[in-house]
Amino acid sequence: MNKNEKFLILEGIFSNFYFLLTQGVVFTALALYFKFNEILLGITAAFPMVFQLLQIVTPYIIEKFKYRKKLLAVFNSFKFLWIVVLISVLTNSKSPLILITIFAISQAFTSLAGNTWSSLVSDIIPSNKRGKYFGIRSVLISFSTLIIFYVFSYIIDNVSAPFNFVYVILITLIGNLLALLSLIPVNDPPVKSLGTLSEIKEVFKEKNFMKLSFANMYWNFILLLTAPFFSYHQLKNLKISMTYISYATIAMTLISMIFYFVWGKISDKYGNKTVMILGLSFVSITPIIWILMNEQHWPFAMTLDAIISGVGWAAINISLLILPMETAKRMSPMYFAVFGFFGGLGGLIGSILGGYFASIFNQYNFYINNYHIFGIQIYFVIEGILRMMAIFIFAAIRTQKYVSPTIFMFNVLNIIARRPTQRIYENAKIETAFILKKLKIEKKRINRWW
Numbered sequence: 225m226n227k228n229e230k231f232l233i234l235e236g237i238f239s240n241f242y243f244l245l246t247q248g249v250v251f252t253a254l255a256l257y258f259k260f261n262e263i264l265l266g267i268t269a270a271f272p273m274v275f276q277l278l279q280i281v282t283p284y285i286i287e288k289f290k291y292r293k294k295l296l297a298v299f300n301s302f303k304f305l306w307i308v309v310l311i312s313v314l315t316n317s318k319s320p321l322i323l324i325t326i327f328a329i330s331q332a333f334t335s336l337a338g339n340t341w342s343s344l345v346s347d348i349i350p351s352n353k354r355g356k357y358f359g360i361r362s363v364l365i366s367f368s369t370l371i372i373f374y375v376f377s378y379i380i381d382n383v384s385a386p387f388n389f390v391y392v393i394l395i396t397l398i399g400n401l402l403a404l405l406s407l408i409p410v411n412d413p414p415v416k417s418l419g420t421l422s423e424i425k426e427v428f429k430e431k432n433f434m435k436l437s438f439a440n441m442y443w444n445f446i447l448l449l450t451a452p453f454f455s456y457h458q459l460k461n462l463k464i465s466m467t468y469i470s471y472a473t474i475a476m477t478l479i480s481m482i483f484y485f486v487w488g489k490i491s492d493k494y495g496n497k498t499v500m501i502l503g504l505s506f507v508s509i510t511p512i513i514w515i516l517m518n519e520q521h522w523p524f525a526m527t528l529d530a531i532i533s534g535v536g537w538a539a540i541n542i543s544l545l546i547l548p549m550e551t552a553k554r555m556s557p558m559y560f561a562v563f564g565f566f567g568g569l570g571g572l573i574g575s576i577l578g579g580y581f582a583s584i585f586n587q588y589n590f591y592i593n594n595y596h597i598f599g600i601q602i603y604f605v606i607e608g609i610l611r612m613m614a615i616f617i618f619a620a621i622r623t624q625k626y627v628s629p630t631i632f633m634f635n636v637l638n639i640i641a642r643r644p645t646q647r648i649y650e651n652a653k654i655e656t657a658f659i660l661k662k663l664k665i666e667k668k669r670i671n672r673w674w
Contacts, residue, residue, distance in 0.1 A: 225360075228348050228410050233361050235406040237368040241399025242303055242334070244369065245392065246327065247272060249455035249469050250376050254389055256459065257313075258323045262586060266579025268324055269452035273444050273571025275328075275335035279564035282339040283423070283557035286415060292344040293412040299337035302330050303400045310393045313386045339564055343557040346549050347413045354546050355496070359488020362541060366481045370474050372399075377470030415557075423558040432622045433551050437563050439617045440544070441570035446610040448574030450511065450603060453582045457514075457600050461586075462522055472526040479534025480541075487539045496546045497623040503539025504615045506532050511608035518596045550623055 244250055247269070255265050289295050305326050312322045349357050375395070380388045428434060458464040491499045510533050516525035552559035581603060588599030 225357075229357060231406050231409045232345065232348070233364055235403050235410070236361055236365045238399045238403035238406055239300075240365055240368050241372055241396045242403075244372050244376060245306075245396045246331065249459070249466065249473070250373070250380070250392065252452060252455040252459060253380055253466060254392075255323070257385065257389060258318050258320050260320055262453070262456070262583040263579035264320055264324070265452050265456060266448075266575050266582060268327055270448045270571050270575025270578075271327055271331040272334070273448060274568050274575060275332045276338070276564040276568030277572065278332055278335050279339040279561040279568070280424075281561075282336050282343075283561050285336070286340060286343060286557050290415060291412055292340050292415070293407055293410060295340045296337050296344070296407055297404055299333045299340065300400065300404060302333035304397060305330050306393055306397060310390060310397070313389045313393065316386060335564070335568070339557060339560045342548070342560040343415070344410075344412070346560075347415075348411065351549065352492075354549065355488045355491035355542065357488075358542050358545050359484045359491070362484040362488075362538065363481045366477045366484065369477045373473050373477075374470050377466040377473075381466045423556060424562070426553075427556075427558050427562045430553055433548075433553070433559060433562075435621050436547060436551050436618075437566040439614070439621060440563055441566040442617055443570065443614050444567045445570035445574040446607065446614065448571045449578040449581065449610070450607040451578070453578070453586075453600060454514065454604070456582075457517065457598065457604075458522075461598055461600070462517070462519060464522060468526075472530045475527070476530040476534040476537075479531060480538040483535050483538040484542065487542050491542055491546065495623055496543045496550055497618065497621060499539045500543035500547065500618055501615055503536045503543060504611065504618060506536025507540060508608055508611035508615070510536070511604040511611065514604040515597070515601050517601060517604075518598065520596070547621075547623070551621065 245254075251269060252265065255268065260268070286292060286295065308326050309323055312319070372395075376392050379391050382388075383391060455469065458469055459466075487499050487503070510529050513525055513529050513532070516522070516528075548560055548563045582600060585599040585603040590597055590599075
């Protein structure tokens with residue numbers, strides 16, 4: 225592993241502080257502290273995807289500025305606006321407008337940074353080793369998640385407010401600084417293909433890439449319908465401690481760390497599309513499991529969810545990094561911009577509708593033979609069905625390498641049985657040819673005798 229690859233991993237680890245603060249249960253806890261309702265939570269939790277709409281202008285900025293590493297530093301510097309939120313917490317100013325405004329601005333520039341990062345990394349990491357590299361990178365970032373998330377959860381649970389959130393935000397700001405410093409040694413190769421706005425027409429003519437972009441739009445749409453409300457249900461409805469939630473997240477992360485290696489190797493051998501579809505199959509099950517997430521059965525539901533999610537999301541995280549690079553006609557920032565734009569559009573629609581539907585479903589509670597079901601759990605089951613539909617949408621995308629899940633599983637079962645599939649197939653052809661030849665000989669003998 226060379227210098228660039230090592231420091232890109234460090235940058236990812238330190239950037240993970242901001243990611244964990246602004247997404248998932250930590251952000252939900254902070255939002256509840258700022259007295260968010262379901263609709264506000266749905267909209268703001270969607271900001272990381274919604275502001276991907278801005279990625280459409282990133283190629284133009286890259287073309288004018290040309291130095292992508294410096295651009296990353298400029299864009300990521302806006303994360304330090306969270307100092308305003310820090311002051312707001314210290315002064316006990318719980319206005320939702322403060323959190324929404326700072327989060328929106330910082331996330332808008334973080335989205336611009338995402339497209340710039342993808343453009344830079346696609347020129348640094350060779351295509352033939354991306355699966356393995358991103359697998360290793362994801363494992364190390366996941367390991368940092370174990371530590372960071374546990375520390376954040378412990379602080380929120382055991383330090384009295386408002387200092388619990390003060391410490392969490394302060395640690396995140398330190399992580400942001402270290403992420404910026406990690407970029408300094410990374411090379412900034414010349415931009416091979418400038419992504420000007422005139423390239424949009426060319427990208428839109430690429431039917432296969434547009435299929436991927438629309439698939440990404442649908443995926444983000446259905447994710448944002450429910451994404452913020454899983455942890456909301458645990459914290460608000462079930463009153464589960466952050467510490468217990470952190471245990472489940474740590475277990476899921478440990479499983480993901482193992483499967484990042486597995487999926488990375490499978491991706492290089494069988495194709496990213498194969499990994500994506502297998503990952504979708506796993507994560508489509510998890511929302512349905514949440515029908516068990518009530519006062520009596522939440523420990524079992526959390527355990528099952530952690531196992532399946534750890535396997536499935538590891539596959540999806542790797543695939544969504546590599547698929548745009550694989551299906552793009554060339555490594556132009558405009559391809560990543562269009563991909564991110566449609567993903568953000570789907571996230572925007574999903575977040576608006578998600579908050580509205582969640583507020584409706586959450587009003588209802590009912591019992592079936594003393595089994596308590598919250599209305600929002602029905603909403604999660606619907607989410608699982610919608611995720612299953614994404615399998616067929618991603619299956620329609622053409623990739624350089626693809627093995628259908630059925631054939632893949634057949635290969636796996638044969639490998640487990642120590643019977644290599646290809647060898648069986650080749651032997652079958654030899655045996656079939658031998659039998660046919662023998663039958664012809666017998667037929668000739670019969671003809672002669674007759």
